[in-house]
Amino acid sequence: MRMTKSERAAAPAERTVGQSAARHARDGHLPGAGSAAARAVEEARARMFQSARPRRRTRIGADVVCEAILRQGVDVIFGYPGGVILPLYDVFADHPQLRHILVRHEQAAGHAADGYARATGKVGVCLATSGPAATNLVTAIGTAMLDSVPIVAITGNVPAALLGKDAFQEIDITGITLPITKHNWLVRDADELPRVFAEAFHIARTGRPGPVHIDITKDALQGETRAEHPATVSLPGFRPNLDGHARQLRAAAALIDAAQRPVVLAGRGVLVADAAADLRAFAEKAQIPVAHTLLGIGAIDETHPLGYGYMGMHGWKHVNRAIQEADLLVALGMRFDDRVTGKVSTFAPHARIIHVDIDPAEIGKNVSVDVPIVGDVGRVLRALLPLVRERKPEERGAYFEHLAAMRRESESSSWHGSGAWRDGLLSADFVVARIGEATGHDATLVSDVGQNQMWMARYAGFRRPHSHISSGGLGTMGYAVPAAMGAAVGRPEKETWAIVGDGGFQMTMQELATLVQDRIPVRIAILDNKRLGMIRQWQEIVYAGNYHSASLLGPDYVKLAAAYAIPAFKASTPEQVDEAIAGARAADGPALVWFEIAQEQNVFPMMPAGKGLSDLIESWEGANE
């Protein structure tokens, strides 16, 4: 046989290729070809594209998921479909009691589950597929973590055999959610789903609540199973302590009886423990004024004679002063966040501290305390009640007069009762107060983050537990609209408002479509200062007026709402406010109000970062805002 030069050159190579091709033809291209693991990978890849399930079928993992959620007393989930979670969507129709609300972005599903949980006290559930959908949930899971909100986040993942192979839309989502959940699971076997779901709901709602995450491989969702739902869970490493230690309770009672200038600091733990009535009984018996944190709003009716008000960075000056002068702080279900204490070394310098929290790690974490009590706030308060001496308000006459005088001065200072800020521009505090009034202080009000959040906390006027909802710990802009969506679904008998800045609204406004499609009657109040207001405030006061990126363009919000067929109203002067609110309230379904507020109004007082509660800034450049 004759070969050309080039053919000869190619020949040996051809032989090797030919040989290895022959070997590949035998074994395939898969690493470890021929092994059981390799076969599993091939099968899993093929099943990624599996066609619809047969009509008559046996129970599969996806059914277990639906059953488990319903068994836990939850009948709504917020989700978004995708490749590996489709087996679940394939069975939803077989579980019609379970309502699925299709959001427009997975972050919103997470916040909606969070809002649902905060408004109802139940566990919220959100659902997303793998990869980008799972990472879209992360902000919402983190938000729930920092505020101790019980949600179960469910994600799909690639079939077990493909885990770790960077398959399409595979991401190590349990690795990502590990530090922002109470616990998480990767489930690869349908038989494990009943146990995992029982544990997940139990952990989410028990002790200090918080988010949990269950990642389920596609084959676990599709696998047949007869595994039954367990009646109980066995978690030896999870046994929260509910009752305060008797000795500490006695020590606390002794301090309370001896105190001359005591203040209660109520946090979200009071609401979680459903202990508002216990708090009131305790405060009334010992005659102690109650201050509250941002997330503790609603723990006491603000009009109660012992309700003293909102504390911290943008809290009331009189409240912060009372804390700085106090000789005893009774901290209930709050965690001495830096937004509450400011500089710890100058915080409440005269006070002994009793700290009640269900999470022992919170005690002594930020502030050293004199009497630690680990337990459920409600149970602890009920145990403490008979131990403390009953007082008459008159016994604290001088103290209460002093507090009242401080309060009168502080409440009049930054309030614009006429509705007008400088030059008659619409004042945000007024708008928020009118919404509170119009809704009889009984609506669920959900704030976003920034100045709008502080105005709502200070001026809306809260009377009942769970009527105030806000992202405190993580401070997540874009939270309000989706969280209000969840709150409205969870508590349909309560009117629900999202009070949101123009910046935050533009972060999640895609959910307008969800409100319409699922007829969720959320009223949205946009406090439009055409600024990232809180950023602008810091730049004015801390960064010498260097306003980079503080102004932002927004759409015509009335036209935007119209595009979604949502009734919309606009108010740009104090006179237009009540009518706009009334218009939104009258709408049958979602509605939007566009409040064009003053563009440069600040929230005062303000505790600058790194300073203490006694270092409040109350005005700027002569303007008492």
Added chain:
Amino acid sequence: MSPSDGAAPARWVPGSGEARRHVLVAVVNNRPGVLNRVASLMRARNFNIESLAVGHTERPDVSRMTITLWGDDVAVEQVAKQLYKLIDVLKVQDVSAERRIEHELALIKVNAGSRTRKEVLAIVEMYRARVVDVAADALVIEATGTEEEIDALVALVRGFGIKEMVRTGSIVMVRGAQAVEVNA
């Protein structure tokens, strides 16, 4: 009606006390990912681990970690409390104040030609270590003991030239009949 005049003393800030070495024992579920959970928590909470050793126990479903770290008492108590929050952590005990056996294992590959071998062997003898491998111009020394004992041995052989060294980190057991128990 305001508090007695005169500047109040500054409130004490947790974690600002004097740092000392602590030894924590953590009994954990023997499950995949538990080491990751513990390590992740330590990193996220800004706790500085000096060493961490993990291994099996008398119970197949349970592993035991020995964690040594520096911090003031409050900060280390905070570590223990945070660890407790992990569902897979069954028990945490700070044994720093207990009478205890605290040992680690080290393998040290030291230069030892014909001229210096004798000297190295004498040090090995003195520290009750063992030679576990011999090559023409190197020895592998295996030593167990407290961190300080091993530090001392390492300091002595360093002069001959350490080619390679690996240490396990301490494992610890409290002396006497009492055990770190898990009620499960």
